[in-house]
Amino acid sequence: MKPVVAFMNLKGGVGKTTLAGNTARALADVEKQKILLMDLDSQCNLTQLFCSADEIDRRAERSVYQCFESKQFLKQPPYPSDLKVGLYSSPTGGQVDIIFGSYETFRLAITAPGKLVPKAAAQHFGDFMQRARAEYDLIILDTNPSASFTTLCALDVANFLVAPITMDLFSLRGIHLIKQVLSDRYTWLGNPKRIRIFPNRIRRARSDAETEMMERHEQEIRSRFPRLDSSIMTNRIHESRLLFQRAPGGGFIADRQIYAIHRRAKSKVCEDFEQAARELSLSLKEAFGDARYDGEANLRALRRRFKEDGDGPVVRH
């Protein structure tokens, strides 16, 4: 099963877009994967990382809206190659493509649910995603913070959730809410292996007292949401002014032109993303199986354990 990762949190301003974009690039470098980024947010924040507002309008005919467009639902859905724009080719062989967002997706967000048009649109999107899965190793969906039509469509096709948080109770509550409200409809959300909570904008402690305070704060958050404890990533993205987008079209942080004085800060941010990408990649392998570890060796170990315990499973012949 190929992973389709939704970057989502019902709390806004936690860094979904920044983390989705830059993690995709780091994953392409680290894991040499072919990755497709999709901007499902009608605010088009991810798209603005790579192009201006005018350009978004100019590209309206080749945007994510075409994946939903129900006018065409009797026809075949488009192919990713019809809509994608190449963003990055890694020297290691990885690749990142994007399907830009469209302000038009807002139309879908305000259509009454249950009507024929949204149903057809959701179906159309599902068909498109099947084609995308065949072409890419990993698909990353950037969603908007409300439970809108496109967000629910993202959860329909996703099988892994990455929830960025700033270390506060509100942003963790946003994830708790997703799990609580939506896990009946999306059963995979009940599996802690399929959720990763990605701490963002963490201050670098400058003194012992600050370290102590931050540790205590993190401990408090973990104890408030014990079920999410083993889903919180240990690698985090530290607070950096470089991550604030000033003008549209800035691109990935690793490719941004900066003053020499900020070079060290940039390399630290890039290292954060690289480490986080490694951890995320391991988590994806844990969730979807990895030939290196989860094949015969696992089965042999399980049989050995049963033998040692003396109460093996009943085998019917």
Added chain:
Amino acid sequence: MGLWSDIRALSKAEFEAEVDKCRIELDAAAGRIAPRRLTRKRAGPADDKPATRISFLLKEKLGLSEDEAIRKLSASLRQQGVGPEKIPQGGGDLRAWLDELLDRVSGSVVMGAAHKIENR
């Protein structure tokens, strides 16, 4: 003068640690019980790396020895369904063991297992 130049090169914390060491050695030689640490115990991990934070939690916060930490964390990971082939063998150096482990198991799972030991 020689002593002064030796001392001058030390930071305040290093100087205090040296004084502590001397006192402990003197007390041990005199047959007295070693006094309590004079320097303040470190409040948090030295850096933000996952291995450092997990090692801090096990060694400093829970007071486990390196071997004990490895044994308990291995057991906790197995309980969480991590395959034994992913858990490195051997003991001794906790930091090196954690580095090897974190190449095979995601940090979130390892940290979760460490917190389970803490909450027991």
